[in-house]
Amino acid sequence: MSEPKNYTLLVVTENNIGLLNHISIVFTRRKQNILSLTASESKIKGIYTFTIVVKAVKDLVTKIARQIEKIIGVHKVFVYTDEEIVYQEIALYKMSRNFKNNGFNLEKIIREQHARILSIEEDYILIEKTGHKDETEELLRILEPHGLLQFIRSGRVAIAKPMKPLEEHLQELDNQYNY
Amino acid sequence: MEVQTLLKTSKHTAVKLSGAEAVIKTLINEGVEKIFGYPGGAIMPIYDAIYDYLDVVTHYLPRHEQGAIHAAEAYAKISGKTGVVFATSGPGATNLITGLANAMVDSTPLVCITGQVSSQLLGYDAFQETDVVGVSMPVTKWNYQVTSADEIMEVISKAFYIASTGRPGPVLIDITKDAQMSKTDYLYQKVSRVAAYYPYPKIEDEQVKKAAILINQAQRPLILAGQGVKLSRAEELLVKLSEKANIPVAATLWGLTAFPSSHSNYVGMLGMHGNYAPNILTNEADLIIAIGMRFDDRVTGKTSEYAKSAKIIHIEIDKSEIDKIIRTDVAVVGDAREVLSKLIPLVENKQHEHWLEQFKELRKTECDQVIREAINPQTPGLKMAEIIHRISEKTKGEAVVIADVGQHQMMTARYFKFKYHNHFITSGGLGTMGFGLPASFGASVASPDKPVVLFVGDGGFQMTIQELATIANNRANVKIVVLNNNFLGMVRQWQQLFNQKRYSFTTMQNPDFTKIAGAYGLKANKLLKRENIDEILNEMFANDEPYFLEVEIEKEENVFPMVPPNESVSNMLLKADY
Numbered sequence: 235m236s237e238p239k240n241y242t243l244l245v246v247t248e249n250n251i252g253l254l255n256h257i258s259i260v261f262t263r264r265k266q267n268i269l270s271l272t273a274s275e276s277k278i279k280g281i282y283t284f285t286i287v288v289k290a291v292k293d294l295v296t297k298i299a300r301q302i303e304k305i306i307g308v309h310k311v312f313v314y315t316d317e318e319i320v321y322q323e324i325a326l327y328k329m330s331r332n333f334k335n336n337g338f339n340l341e342k343i344i345r346e347q348h349a350r351i352l353s354i355e356e357d358y359i360l361i362e363k364t365g366h367k368d369e370t371e372e373l374l375r376i377l378e379p380h381g382l383l384q385f386i387r388s389g390r391v392a393i394a395k396p397m398k399p400l401e402e403h404l405q406e407l408d409n410q411y412n413y
Numbered sequence: 414m415e416v417q418t419l420l421k422t423s424k425h426t427a428v429k430l431s432g433a434e435a436v437i438k439t440l441i442n443e444g445v446e447k448i449f450g451y452p453g454g455a456i457m458p459i460y461d462a463i464y465d466y467l468d469v470v471t472h473y474l475p476r477h478e479q480g481a482i483h484a485a486e487a488y489a490k491i492s493g494k495t496g497v498v499f500a501t502s503g504p505g506a507t508n509l510i511t512g513l514a515n516a517m518v519d520s521t522p523l524v525c526i527t528g529q530v531s532s533q534l535l536g537y538d539a540f541q542e543t544d545v546v547g548v549s550m551p552v553t554k555w556n557y558q559v560t561s562a563d564e565i566m567e568v569i570s571k572a573f574y575i576a577s578t579g580r581p582g583p584v585l586i587d588i589t590k591d592a593q594m595s596k597t598d599y600l601y602q603k604v605s606r607v608a609a610y611y612p613y614p615k616i617e618d619e620q621v622k623k624a625a626i627l628i629n630q631a632q633r634p635l636i637l638a639g640q641g642v643k644l645s646r647a648e649e650l651l652v653k654l655s656e657k658a659n660i661p662v663a664a665t666l667w668g669l670t671a672f673p674s675s676h677s678n679y680v681g682m683l684g685m686h687g688n689y690a691p692n693i694l695t696n697e698a699d700l701i702i703a704i705g706m707r708f709d710d711r712v713t714g715k716t717s718e719y720a721k722s723a724k725i726i727h728i729e730i731d732k733s734e735i736d737k738i739i740r741t742d743v744a745v746v747g748d749a750r751e752v753l754s755k756l757i758p759l760v761e762n763k764q765h766e767h768w769l770e771q772f773k774e775l776r777k778t779e780c781d782q783v784i785r786e787a788i789n790p791q792t793p794g795l796k797m798a799e800i801i802h803r804i805s806e807k808t809k810g811e812a813v814v815i816a817d818v819g820q821h822q823m824m825t826a827r828y829f830k831f832k833y834h835n836h837f838i839t840s841g842g843l844g845t846m847g848f849g850l851p852a853s854f855g856a857s858v859a860s861p862d863k864p865v866v867l868f869v870g871d872g873g874f875q876m877t878i879q880e881l882a883t884i885a886n887n888r889a890n891v892k893i894v895v896l897n898n899n900f901l902g903m904v905r906q907w908q909q910l911f912n913q914k915r916y917s918f919t920t921m922q923n924p925d926f927t928k929i930a931g932a933y934g935l936k937a938n939k940l941l942k943r944e945n946i947d948e949i950l951n952e953m954f955a956n957d958e959p960y961f962l963e964v965e966i967e968k969e970e971n972v973f974p975m976v977p978p979n980e981s982v983s984n985m986l987l988k989a990d991y
């Protein structure tokens with residue numbers, strides 16, 4: 235039996251009401267927690283992609299993927315390991331403007347961390363950083379003791395390394411079935 | 414074309430129709446003739462609309478929505494059409510859930526139409542508002558809420574397409590009251606394609622070739638036939654395959670009648686209470702050819718010890734079933750009939766006499782140790798198997814048979830000799846007690862020319878007993894046989910075998926069932942003694958009227974053989990070692 239690890243599911247769907255509910259039922263039935271979930275329209279109008287991260291053994295993830303594919307409105311589910319995709323998450327940090335200044339150089343940190351300032355307001359500064367979880371986590375650890383007011387991180391978005399475009403996948407799918 | 418003629422002959426010449434009337438017209442365009450339903454506030458416009466179409470469609474009123482849906486399930490199975498159910502919002506709709514779950518797991522095509530509160534009340538906890546789409550999502554193949562009359566034609570046609578294609582299943586369409594009442598232009602077009610729904614996989618010839626190679630190499634192949642064989646109407650091809658390569662065929666509960674039980678290659682039923690030979694020899698086979706079945710745990714027993722010396726070929730239309738429970742060596746995804754027609758020419762003529770002989774020997778063991786005594790008991794008390802056997806002999810396979818859930822169900826599956834496709838209906842995957850009585854009514858609607866025989870326990874009978882009224886009102890030719898052991902027999906059997914006879918809440922104090930049936934207007938009788946069997950069965954089948962028979966059977970009879978729960982199929986017991 236393989237060890238549980240992170241898998242990213244790219245679920246290609248129609249824009250149907252209730253799909254999210256239906257997809258999440260597949261996970262809850264097997265008592266699996268979704269680590270992160272993002273949905274957006276793809277480059278093809280009307281076709282959406284859910285990016286779902288789950289930590290589980292491969293066999294289970296494969297079965298989950300097949301059950302999701304069975305849902306009417308789902309075209310295809312791609313399952314990837316972290317190595318097979320480029321992925322990013324975006325994190326926002328809200329810092330109090332009167333942070334404790336003893337040796338703390340915010341500008342330098344932002345530069346070193348490849349973060350950027352989104353806006354500077356009267357009483358707070360909004361910082362953004364994009365990266366993997368461990369990277370946004372690192373900045374969180376640095377800012378935390380110096381007056382961090384709020385922190386939020388998005389779900390993962392991912393792009394698969396293999397080159398085939400989505401249209402081609404959909405065309406292939408079409409060829410695999412009769413109507 | 415069809416639309417045109419319908420519009421012309423319509424009593425309402427206007428093309429603008431109410432949503433409710435559009436529902437009825439679309440159903441008629443989809444070929445619906447029978448509807449099972451129960452009215453209520455939120456579906457009243459539809460009930461008002463159907464009133465004008467009763468010369469084209471027949472509506473049956475069971476006494477509970479669960480009764481309606483189980484009747485529709487049996488109707489669908491026997492007629493091969495999609496069953497149609499109406500229910501109102503809230504409690505009407507939630508009463509359908511058991512039936513939806515049952516139809517989902519047994520792959521039965523249904524279109525259920527539920528009324529819903531008006532769209533402006535949605536989400537406000539209005540009177541009889543339930544989130545039916547949310548509640549039914551895990552137990553439907555597809556569901557959808559209609560909030561505008563303009564959607565009705567396409568959505569209902571889509572519902573029929575989805576319910577009946579690929580692996581069939583139940584669909585629920587929830588229609589708000591305002592959508593039923595507002596006007597729409599009636600424009601019907603049959604849906605024959607749905608985005609992101611792929612019901613018919615093209616068969617990969619490579620996989621068929623690989624399967625043929627395994628079959629040609631096999632010394633001890635065994636075919637497991639499931640319901641998929643029947644759903645794709647592949648029965649004749651299955652006989653061809655079995656005869657050409659001389660392969661024994663075993664059937665799942667829902668696969669019964671997929672292969673003629675009189676055929677010399679038929680080796681019996683699989684599963685916990687199936688036949689001895691196919692269970693024991695599953696673990697001797699070197700090749701399992703599973704066709705249109707899903708390796709239910711009641712079939713496999715302990716999966717880690719299932720068919721260990723065999724390679725597995727799995728022919729299945731639902732891709733998500735592949736490798737779900739048993740790892741396959743060759744998977745052929747596709748419709749069973751299509752796959753078999755491609756496979757048979759690649760399969761060589763073979764003889765497996767010695768292998769088939771092994772089945773015959775074990776069959777004999779089962780006969781000697783179980784079957785002979787079961788159908789011809791030497792003890793005074795009446796036994797389930799003997800009643801079932803006698804009715805089987807009496808009807809010669811010409812009756813449609815329904816079994817509820819429990820010991821009598823397994824006995825029916827074991828001892829009734831089925832002759833025709835789709836002449837046995839039961840609740841398989843869900844094991845829904847209470848399925849039987851309403852199902853027997855639905856079966857009779859689908860098959861008015863044949864008697865329907867229902868075998869039901871005293872427990873399950875009381876779960877949907879109100880449907881006696883439906884059977885009586887419609888004078889349905891249903892012969893109800895209650896095998897009364899005053900126990901929840903199947904549970905009691907487990908308590909006896911695995912809980913040291915601690916009979917916790919499995920005894921039943923029952924009323925006089927014949928009085929109840931009589932009060933509903935059914936001819937009713939009680940069978941107490943063996944010498945009266947013939948006479949009573951003659952009376953039962955003397956005419957086409959419904960008949961109620963209560964049989965007082967031995968209280969603590971057990972179903973054997975049995976694969977104990979979570980044990981390997983090869984550990985099947987012929988009797989208990991009390």
Ligand SMILES: Cc1ncc(C[n+]2csc(CCOP(=O)(O)OP(=O)(O)O)c2C)c(N)n1
Pocket residue numbers: 818819820821822844845846847869870871872873874896898900901902903904
């Ligand atoms: C709705 C429902 N509730 C409970 C069960 C669990 N169950 C399975 S068999 C059985 C006993 C059935 O008793 P009866 O109807 O008298 O039939 P018998 O087994 O005695 O033939 C029970 C309670 C079930 N299958 N369905």
